[in-house]
Amino acid sequence: MRELGPNEILYILAAVRWTVLLSIVAFLGGSVGGVLVALARTGEIKWLRLAATGYIKVFQGTPLLMQLFLAFFAPGLFGWSVDPWSAAALGLSLHASAFLGEIWRGAIENVPVGQWEAAASLGLRYGPKMALVITPQAMRIAIPPTIGFLVQLVKGTSLASIIGFVELTRAAQVINNATFQPFKIFLLVALIYFLICWPLSAYSKRMERKLLAASR
Amino acid sequence: MSYEFDFTDVFAAWPELLQGMLNSLVLSTLAMAIGMAVAVGGALGKTSGPKPLRLAIDGYIELIRNTPFLVQIFLIFFGLPALGIRLSSNTAALLAMVVNVGAYGIEIVRAGIESIQKGQIEAGKSLGMRPLQTFRYIILKPAIQAIYPSLTSQFILLMLNSSVCSAIAASELTAAAGDIQSRTFRSFEVYFVVTCMYMAMSVFFWSIFDGIERAFLAKPTR
Numbered sequence: 144m145r146e147l148g149p150n151e152i153l154y155i156l157a158a159v160r161w162t163v164l165l166s167i168v169a170f171l172g173g174s175v176g177g178v179l180v181a182l183a184r185t186g187e188i189k190w191l192r193l194a195a196t197g198y199i200k201v202f203q204g205t206p207l208l209m210q211l212f213l214a215f216f217a218p219g220l221f222g223w224s225v226d227p228w229s230a231a232a233l234g235l236s237l238h239a240s241a242f243l244g245e246i247w248r249g250a251i252e253n254v255p256v257g258q259w260e261a262a263a264s265l266g267l268r269y270g271p272k273m274a275l276v277i278t279p280q281a282m283r284i285a286i287p288p289t290i291g292f293l294v295q296l297v298k299g300t301s302l303a304s305i306i307g308f309v310e311l312t313r314a315a316q317v318i319n320n321a322t323f324q325p326f327k328i329f330l331l332v333a334l335i336y337f338l339i340c341w342p343l344s345a346y347s348k349r350m351e352r353k354l355l356a357a358s359r
Numbered sequence: 360m361s362y363e364f365d366f367t368d369v370f371a372a373w374p375e376l377l378q379g380m381l382n383s384l385v386l387s388t389l390a391m392a393i394g395m396a397v398a399v400g401g402a403l404g405k406t407s408g409p410k411p412l413r414l415a416i417d418g419y420i421e422l423i424r425n426t427p428f429l430v431q432i433f434l435i436f437f438g439l440p441a442l443g444i445r446l447s448s449n450t451a452a453l454l455a456m457v458v459n460v461g462a463y464g465i466e467i468v469r470a471g472i473e474s475i476q477k478g479q480i481e482a483g484k485s486l487g488m489r490p491l492q493t494f495r496y497i498i499l500k501p502a503i504q505a506i507y508p509s510l511t512s513q514f515i516l517l518m519l520n521s522s523v524c525s526a527i528a529a530s531e532l533t534a535a536a537g538d539i540q541s542r543t544f545r546s547f548e549v550y551f552v553v554t555c556m557y558m559a560m561s562v563f564f565w566s567i568f569d570g571i572e573r574a575f576l577a578k579p580t581r
Contacts, residue, residue, distance in 0.1 A: 326441035
């Protein structure tokens with residue numbers, strides 16, 4: 144059995160970059176998907192609206208772990224083999240698309256009706272209306288819940304360990320299997336997640352309060 | 360697509376899947392019930408307890424909300440034995456879920472308590488209501504109306520999150536899926552069917568909760 148020394152701690156700390164990188168990739172992927180979902184959900188084309196609603200419901204109604212398993216195994220049906228990194232990035236991006244889409248739909252719908260009418264009466268078509276009038280106002284409302292979801296996403300990357308991607312949680316398991324110091328190791332890991340997530344949560348809460356105060 | 364779907368092995372394992380689903384439901388319901396007791400206690404402590412208690416509760420909430428559920432389970436299942444507390448995987452799973460949902464529940468219940476204004480209770484008294492009547496009509500119903508949506512979606516989140524308990528081999532649906540796939544090698548089919556089962560549970564609870572809300576908690580339209 145190995146000792147829990149500086150090398151082991153360093154191995155765990157080095158794995159933080161994979162957690163961070165996976166979170167960033169999933170957030171970027173989810174942002175692209177989320178914009179599409181939110182626009183489809185608030186748009187005027189009925190079947191697109193229904194499809195977006197269905198997409199959101201499926202991702203809200205099933206466990207993230209199942210979504211990751213399917214992202215890992217489904218590409219095999221087409222003869223593509225994916226490594227755990229790609230599966231995790233794909234699964235988390237699709238997951239984030241649904242949740243960000245739903246958050247941003249709410250933000251878009253929160254923009255007062257008068258603003259939509261004003262944009263229409265200025266003769267703005269869909270593109271400029273969304274880009275110049277609706278989005279800037281919706282973004283302000285959307286920031287706190289978006290950051291809040293980012294925290295969920297960072298925590299969600301820990302499930303990538305179950306499909307075999309070596310990020311923070313998986314690295315901790317590897318070291319634990321060699322040193323068998325589970326209490327210390329998982330406490331350290333919890334602390335690292337906390338240090339990543341807590342500032343984000345606090346920022347989201349502060350922004351939310353600010354927004355609430357401004358709307359009074 | 361040259362892949363040949365074969366669901367026969369998966370469907371043949373239906374008693375296992377059904378048992379897993381039942382276990383998931385029992386685990387989630389139990390965790391929610393105990394977690395709510397934690398939540399009510401915590402919310403009371405947070406709104407009217409002494410300062411050190413309030414700080415401790417805040418610390419608990421922040422710690423749980425800002426760390427992954429998976430790491431919480433590992434700490435309880437693998438970490439606690441180092442302190443001399445050894446739990447079976449099912450007990451550890453239940454404990455982890457209670458600890459987790461309790462933290463989210465405190466904030467929900469507290470919002471419910473704070474939604475009741477003092478003036479309303481006084482109004483009840485001045486209408487000649489007895490304390491029990493005041494509690495039933497002025498405190499309880501509006502408080503439940505206020506927290507019902509967050510509470511029910513928290514339950515569905517908890518139920519979906521219970522799949523993570525498979526990581527310590529607790530006996531629930533995802534673990535059953537893991538057993539079946541390691542036996543049959545039909546990974547996609549198993550996880551597809553199980554995902555559908557979770558979806559069915561979510562849809563079931565969405566409609567039940569929605570129905571209850573409309574039947575009993577609908578606010579009078581102005």
